[in-house]
Amino acid sequence: MDFHEQQPIYLQIVDYVCEKILLKQWGKGDRVPSVRELAVTLEVNPNTVMRAYEFLQQKEIVYNQRGLGLFVADDGVKNARIYRQHEFLHKEVPAFFASMSLLQIGVEELEPMFKKYRKSKA
Template sequence: MEFKETQPIYLQIADFVCEKIISKTWSVGQRIPAVRELAVLLEVNPNTVMRTYEFLQQKDILYNQRGVGLFVSPDGPKNALEYRRSEFMQKEMPSFFKGLQLLQMDLDDLEPLYKKYKKQNA
C-alpha cells in the first residue's frame, strides 16, 4: 500500500479496511487480520494498525471478541459506507467541484463518462 502524506496513515488504513468491507471481501461476522498480520502486510508499525482498529471499533465497523480477535460488526458494511461517503464528501468533493468550475464543466458533461466507467468496471 502506498501512503499519502496528506492524511494520517491510520486513517488511510481505515479506508483500506472499509473498502474490504464495502466490497464484501470481508463479510459480516468474519474475523479480520490480526494487528501484527495487517502491520506486516502493509509494512507499518503494529501500533498504527491498533490505532486504526480502535478507531473502527468506535465507529461500530469492527468489534472485538476478547481472546479471539476482531470481526466485522453486523452494521459494519452500512457504517463503513456512511463513513467513507462522509469522508469523500468532505475531503475530495470540494477539490473536484473546484476543478469542474475552473474547467467550466457541469454535471451533464460527466454523466456519459461516469456511465462508461460503471459499464467497464461492473
C-alpha cells in the same frame, strides 16, 4: 516525493478496511487480520494499525472478541458506508469540484459520462 500525503496513515488503513468490507471481500462476522499481521502486510508499526482498529471499533464497523481477534460487526457494512459517505462528500467531492473548476470542465461534460457508466454497470 511524499509531499502531500493528505491523510494520516491510520486513516488510510481505516479506508482500506472499509473498502474490503464494502466490496464484501470481508463479510459480516469474518475475522479481520490481526494487528500484527496487518502491520506486517502494510509495512507500518503495529501501533498505527491498532489506532486504525480503535477508530473502526468506535465507529462500530468491527468489534473485539477478547483473546480471539477482531471481527466485522453486524452493522459493519452499513457503518462503513456511512463513514465513507461522510468522508467522500466532505473531502473528495470538494477536491473533485476544485479540479473541475481549475480545468474549466462543466457539469454538462460529466453527465453523459455518468449515464454511460451506469449503463455499463447495468
